[in-house]
Amino acid sequence: MNVISPFVMVIFGATGDLTSSKLMPALYHLLEQGILPERFFIVGFARRKLTDLDFREMMKEAVAKTPSVKNIDLNIWDKLSKNLYYQQGFFEDRSPYDALIPLLATFDKEIGACITRFFYMATPPSNYSTILNFLDETKLSEGCGQGSSKWTRVLIEKPFGKDLDQAKQLEEQLAKTFDEKQIYRIDHYLAKETIQNILAFRFANQVESLWNKDYIDYVQITLAESGGIGKRGKFYEGVGALKDTGQNHLMAMLAYTTMEEPENMTANEVRKKRIEVLQQIKRTEENRVATDVVRGQYGALKMGERTVLGYRQERDVAANSLTETFVAFKLFIDNSRWQGVPFYLRTGKRLSRSVTRIDIQFKNRESKLFKQFQMENHQSANLITIRVAPQEGITMKLFAKTPGFAYEIRNVDMDFSYRSTFNREIVDSYEKILIDSMTGDQTLFATASGFEATWQFISSITRVWEKQPPANFPNYEAGSWGPKEAEELIERDGRKWMA
DSSP states (O other): OOOOOOEEEEEETTTSHHIIIIIHHHHHHHHHTTOSOSOOEEEEEESSOOOHHHHHHHHHHHHHTOTTTSSOOHHHHHHHHTTEEEEEOOTTOSHHHHHHHHHHHHHHHHHTSOOEEEEEEOSOGGGHHHHHHHHHHTTGGGTTSTTGGGGOEEEEESOOSSSHHHHHHHHHHHHHHOOGGGEEEEOGGGGOHHHHHHHHHHHTSGGGGGOSTTTEEEEEEEEEOSSOOTTOHHHHTTTHHIIIIIIIIIHHHHHHHHOOOOSSSSHHHHHHHHHHHHHTBOOOOGGGHHHHEEEEOEEOEEETTEEEOOGGGSTTOOTTOOOOSEEEEEEOBOSTTTTTOOEEEEEESSBSSOEEEEEEEEOOOOOTTTTTSOOSOGGGSOEEEEEEESSOEEEEEEEEEOSSSSOOEEEEEEEEEHHHHHOSOOOOHHHHHHHHHHHTOOTTSBOHHHHHHHHHHHHHHHHHHHHSOOSSOSOEETTBSSOHHHHHHHHTTTOOOOO
């Protein structure tokens, strides 16, 4: 693709994990591919007292440790390093924002134009309002003048607020300073290659004619992580699995799996179809939360001489914390395509293994010819599994005759793998996010209406939880698949989790 024009990006929270593990490696790869110009400007904004040189060394170490980089190319790094700057300051103090004004002016002067400004919120959501206020007060949001404000953009990471009220307040604040075309709400699952491919898989193939309640028995979506919360205890406390990943990542996968076909691939049309189906999710009735929603918190696991810490022993976590690290729930979509089809979703930390997948279980075909032959069991009907991670690809489970004299039927897999088929690495979602924000393409970014719809559903659960705190945390062992109630949730319907 064409080389991006010079730009400046101010990253708030630049010493955090997101910048070192995602944003900086993404910038490195984009520069490596020749997509970024020789000259651009990345300004890290954080509390720690660092010089430009300190910040560059910190980022170099982070990029060198990134699995996707493997062996850092020092020529590429030198090109990136010269474009890195640092502004020390507390988010709640005005002075560091004032200091940004002359710094950004020097960049404009060097390029000889009012260059595009990106303000990236790589901080906890609690800081968003403060940062936005100062961007407005100091006029940083207006660019360098001469009508350049239309080129200013703000990128906001999930979770977008902690509840529906906070999300609405944040939207109101954003609307005072930025137009909708300047706002990029990030849920990086929307930008994952395998999630984007769902549209091609469904709508470019005849499989779409079977993609409805007449042929599909149920759908399950799993986002499991074998790791714990790491250094995110301060952030994770009070947020929990339902808000951290249930409200956004799971819903992003649900939207692409269930949305109607867009008229075209423009941002407005694709986002409109995603919003429509999210708005059709049925709210969980208060008397159904106890049966249709399961929450859990991982406890310690003794492994020989080694002990895996339980959540309450993690750094910055309260000793009596009631924050959930696991959630599983059942929902329904109230439209003609999906009426009566159950969707089972789950996500959690410290689970048996890391895997993200979408399983579409089809109903058994009533075959007059083959009903006389012994099938394995009722659960072995045709199945489509979309593997988001690891080993990205799609598997279709079909029935086939086994070789031999007898006529026996068994399951076989037809498998498509991205790496073996295309013989290339999948582009990281953050590379796609940065490129699309730079080129002004909002297709893969979330919307206020979409977040409002998912918060409406999530709130129907949290309102009940607030009245009924969990009585038995921790309730699953690290390294397991979560609390036993999660198994019961799906098994009472005669089904099983597939991962």
